[in-house]
Amino acid sequence: MKCEDFKFEYTAAPNDIAGDACEHLQACPSCQQFAEQQGVFEHQLSSVINCAVPAGYRQSLRASLPPANGLVWLLPKTTIALAASLFLAVGVMILQKGSTEFTIDQLVVEHFEHDGAHSMLASHQINRQQLEQMSRPFGVQIGLIGDISFVEKCPIGDSYGLHMVYQYNNQAVTVIYMPEIPLQQTLPFSYSGLKGWVKPLKKGSLAVLVGASDELPDETFANQAIEWL
Numbered sequence: 001m002k003c004e005d006f007k008f009e010y011t012a013a014p015n016d017i018a019g020d021a022c023e024h025l026q027a028c029p030s031c032q033q034f035a036e037q038q039g040v041f042e043h044q045l046s047s048v049i050n051c052a053v054p055a056g057y058r059q060s061l062r063a064s065l066p067p068a069n070g071l072v073w074l075l076p077k078t079t080i081a082l083a084a085s086l087f088l089a090v091g092v093m094i095l096q097k098g099s100t101e102f103t104i105d106q107l108v109v110e111h112f113e114h115d116g117a118h119s120m121l122a123s124h125q126i127n128r129q130q131l132e133q134m135s136r137p138f139g140v141q142i143g144l145i146g147d148i149s150f151v152e153k154c155p156i157g158d159s160y161g162l163h164m165v166y167q168y169n170n171q172a173v174t175v176i177y178m179p180e181i182p183l184q185q186t187l188p189f190s191y192s193g194l195k196g197w198v199k200p201l202k203k204g205s206l207a208v209l210v211g212a213s214d215e216l217p218d219e220t221f222a223n224q225a226i227e228w229l
Contacts, residue, residue: 006031014038104181104198105189108207111156111163112174112194119150119165120172126151138162138179139203141227157181166225171214175225179204186219201226 001024009021014035017025025031126148134151135142142148142164149172150165159180166173174196183200190196196209199222206222 003028003031003034007034010035010038103187104183104205104207105187105196107157107181108176108196108198108209109189109192109194111154111161111176112209113192119152119163119174125149135162136229138177139229140177140179141229143224143227144175168217168221169215171210173214173217174207174209176207176209177201177204177226178207181205202228 001020003024006021006024006028010017010025010031025035131142131148131151134153137153140162142151144164144166147167148164149167150163152163153160154163154176155161156163156176156178159178161176161178161181164175164177166175181204183198183205186197186199188195188197190212193212194209195212195216196207197216197219198205198207199219201222206226208217208221208225210216
C-alpha cells in the first residue's frame with residue numbers, strides 16, 4: 001500500500017483501519033506521524049464542538065431565530081472547527097441550515113475580509129449613471145450623495161449583495177445591501193478589528209461597517225442609503 005492510499009483510507013475512517021492499511025501504518029514512520037497529527041486535530045475539533053453551553057443559552061438562541069419559512073445561508077470557505085468557535089463567541093441572531101449555524105455579522109465580516117482590501121483601494125468616484133446601472137437590478141436606488149469610490153455585485157452567503165464604499169465624514173464606510181438575507185432586528189457587532197451593524201429593511205437587510213477606531217453612522221443612515229424603485 002502506498003502512503004497516499006493509506007492517508008486517504010485513514011482520513012475517511014480512522015477507527016476502521018485494518019489489513020494492508022494496518023500493516024503499512026506499523027511499518028511507515030511517515031504515516032505514523034500523519035496518524036498522530038490527525039489524532040491531535042480530531043481531539044481539538046471535538047473539544048471545540050462539545051464544550052459546555054450555559055444554561056438557557058439554547059433557548060435564547062431559538063427566540064432570536066427568524067421564522068421557519070425564512071431563508072437560510074451558509075458561510076463560505078469556513079471550516080466547521082472555526083465556525084464552531086465563532087458560534088460560541090458571538091451567538092447572536094443565528095441563521096441555520098441543517099446542523100451548521102452561523103450569524104449574519106460573521107457573514108458580513110467574512111465577506112469584508114475576503115474583498116475589503118480590494119474595495120478600499122479603489123479611488124475614482126462612481127458617477128450616478130454607473131451607480132444606477134449597478135443598483136437597478138437589485139430593485140433599489142442608492143440615495144447617498146457624495147463620493148462613492150467602489151460599487152460591485154458580490155457573492156455573500158448563497159446569494160449576491162451590492163457592495164459599496166462611501167466617504168462618510170472623510171472616512172471610508174463599507175455598505176452592503178443584501179436583498180435576500182432577512183433580519184428581524186438590528187444587529188450591532190464589534191470584532192475582527194471592525195465594528196458595524198446590520199439593519200432589516202423592507203426587503204432584505206443592510207450592513208454598514210468601519211474600522212474599530214473609525215466613526216460609524218447611526219441606523220438612520222440606512223434610510224438615506226437605500227431607496228425603493
